[in-house]
Amino acid sequence: MMERKLPAPSVNPENKAYFDAAAEGKLLIKKCGSCGEYHHYPRALCPFCFSDKTEWNDAKGTGTIYTYSVLRRGVPVPYCIAYVTLEEGVSMLTNIVDCDLDVVKIGMKVKVTFKPSDGGPPVPMFTPA
Amino acid sequence: MPLMSIKGKAYLVGAYEHPTRKAEGKSVAQLHAEVAKGALEDAGLTKNDIDGYFCAGDAPGLGPLSMVDYLGLKVRHLDSTDTGGTSYLIHVAHAAQAIALGKCNVALVTLAGRPRSEGHSGTQPRTWGANMPDAPFEAPYGIVTTNSYAMVAMRHMHEFGTTSEQLAWVKVAASHHAQHNPHAMLREVVTVKEVLDSPMVSDPLHRMDCCVVSDGGGALIVARPEIAKKLKRPLVRLIGAGESPKGQAGGKLTLTTSGAAWSGAAAFAEAGVKPADIKYVSIYDSFTITVVVQLEDLGFCRKGEGGKFVADGNLISGSGKLPFNTDGGGLCNNHPANRGGMTKVIEAVRQLRGEAHAKVQVKNCGLALAQGTGGQLGTRHGSATLIMERE
Numbered sequence: 001m002m003e004r005k006l007p008a009p010s011v012n013p014e015n016k017a018y019f020d021a022a023a024e025g026k027l028l029i030k031k032c033g034s035c036g037e038y039h040h041y042p043r044a045l046c047p048f049c050f051s052d053k054t055e056w057n058d059a060k061g062t063g064t065i066y067t068y069s070v071l072r073r074g075v076p077v078p079y080c081i082a083y084v085t086l087e088e089g090v091s092m093l094t095n096i097v098d099c100d101l102d103v104v105k106i107g108m109k110v111k112v113t114f115k116p117s118d119g120g121p122p123v124p125m126f127t128p129a
Numbered sequence: 130m131p132l133m134s135i136k137g138k139a140y141l142v143g144a145y146e147h148p149t150r151k152a153e154g155k156s157v158a159q160l161h162a163e164v165a166k167g168a169l170e171d172a173g174l175t176k177n178d179i180d181g182y183f184c185a186g187d188a189p190g191l192g193p194l195s196m197v198d199y200l201g202l203k204v205r206h207l208d209s210t211d212t213g214g215t216s217y218l219i220h221v222a223h224a225a226q227a228i229a230l231g232k233c234n235v236a237l238v239t240l241a242g243r244p245r246s247e248g249h250s251g252t253q254p255r256t257w258g259a260n261m262p263d264a265p266f267e268a269p270y271g272i273v274t275t276n277s278y279a280m281v282a283m284r285h286m287h288e289f290g291t292t293s294e295q296l297a298w299v300k301v302a303a304s305h306h307a308q309h310n311p312h313a314m315l316r317e318v319v320t321v322k323e324v325l326d327s328p329m330v331s332d333p334l335h336r337m338d339c340c341v342v343s344d345g346g347g348a349l350i351v352a353r354p355e356i357a358k359k360l361k362r363p364l365v366r367l368i369g370a371g372e373s374p375k376g377q378a379g380g381k382l383t384l385t386t387s388g389a390a391w392s393g394a395a396a397f398a399e400a401g402v403k404p405a406d407i408k409y410v411s412i413y414d415s416f417t418i419t420v421v422v423q424l425e426d427l428g429f430c431r432k433g434e435g436g437k438f439v440a441d442g443n444l445i446s447g448s449g450k451l452p453f454n455t456d457g458g459g460l461c462n463n464h465p466a467n468r469g470g471m472t473k474v475i476e477a478v479r480q481l482r483g484e485a486h487a488k489v490q491v492k493n494c495g496l497a498l499a500q501g502t503g504g505q506l507g508t509r510h511g512s513a514t515l516i517m518e519r520e
Binding site for chain 1: 282328384
């Protein structure tokens with residue numbers, strides 16, 4: 001199958017640690033040192049309590065599919081977009097890869113894998129666990 | 130009733146929808162001017178009467194500065210709130226606020242665009258600049274308009290058992306209305322089976338679950354009561370409005386609820402009416418699922434029962450209980466600039482004036498609601514609700 005080119009994420013000072021970790025095959029998740037809540041996508045200031053004491057944590061890298069859709073028209077290669085709810089309780093936008101896209105289901109257990117972007121850092125995706 | 134309210138403080142005196150659906154020989158700014166002229170003629174006002182101007186991201190250049198100069202306006206109030214396709218509902222509400230506070234007397238709202246001529250569609254990513262905080266976590270995954278709404282539909286089906294057949298009924302109803310609109314892009318009446326047999330774009334949304342891509346535009350004129358009552362048009366006044374953004378909430382998703390849950394509640398509270406009082410609704414139909422979610426959130430049925438509510442022709446004017454989008458909506462008529470909020474307000478004004486097509490005109494249409502969402506239900510969106518009354 002033809003490979004899909006992934007647009008490179010634009011790395012900035014606020015998100016650099018996340019993508020540096022991705023380059024080493026690690027998924028980071030932000031946790032607030034004040035209110036204790038996890039959040040995604042990561043911010044410098046907690047979106048729940050506005051504390052600046054947010055910290056990077058290693059995510060377990062497993063979760064379940066919250067929702068998904070396979071885009072089949074208007075693109076060279078069909079692909080599966082999804083929200084995966086991480087073990088830590090927050091959901092992240094991602095792709096489901098390395099499987100038959102017709103078997104993807106809401107509630108399916110998945111684990112993280114990393115795929116190269118086009119000229120940028122790799123990005124976390126998920127595959128059936 | 131809130132201490133201060135826009136209830137009855139402003140009237141929709143002019144409404145105009147551009148007849149073009151493919152404007153190859155025109156500029157975007159020109160389309161803005163043409164719809165402004167059309168709305169002024171509809172109201173019986175002139176350009177010199179306008180002292181407030183409202184536009185959103187479809188207006189070329191530096192927001193209202195470019196457009197005010199291009200149009201040759203002399204205004205004392207500006208607003209370029211941009212919440213995507215629902216911006217124009219918010220503009221009407223903000224115009225009413227400005228009028229109530231004496232900041233302007235006659236407000237012009239314009240929308241125009243040429244996505245069809247320029248080759249934009251819902252399966253292509255839109256870029257908004259490198260400093261978008263969310264883009265690094267979304268763009269690599271190929272989030273586009275279609276698959277974003279498709280994820281909402283998939284989740285709605287999972288949580289509530291909503292079916293593709295039920296979603297298809299939204300398109301079927303729109304097509305029943307569009308057959309009477311000579312300007313509509315798609316005038317063929319379609320069946321549930323034809324919707325389900327149309328190509329799958331992004332599971333579970335078929336091509337006919339998606340709105341059209343069209344050029345065009347529209348404009349509205351909002352005026353203070355003393356001015357509205359001197360004009361020779363049926364009186365349509367704004368009695369309630371609400372606006373609400375909704376996003377990913379830091380990763381704590383509730384994708385099957387839209388901002389209409391808040392904007393709708395605010396508008397109903399301000400207007401002092403309830404869903405059962407509404408005779409006609411314009412509901413933003415970027416996709417069939419968008420209509421189902423918003424109808425639930427507005428309270429026309431309970432959460433999760435939107436699929437059953439729209440089935441069996443319940444949205445068809447003349448036979449259904451809640452006639453919607455009698456111009457054919459975004460699903461069949463048009464979706465100028467990929468922003469459908471403006472035409473939602475225009476058709477509601479037509480209905481309240483008794484100027485909709487005779488085959489779809491709702492009898493004794495004294496109270497109408499227009500509902501819009503903009504951005505993407507699957508990531509972040511703005512919602513706005515307007516409740517309007519025939520006086």
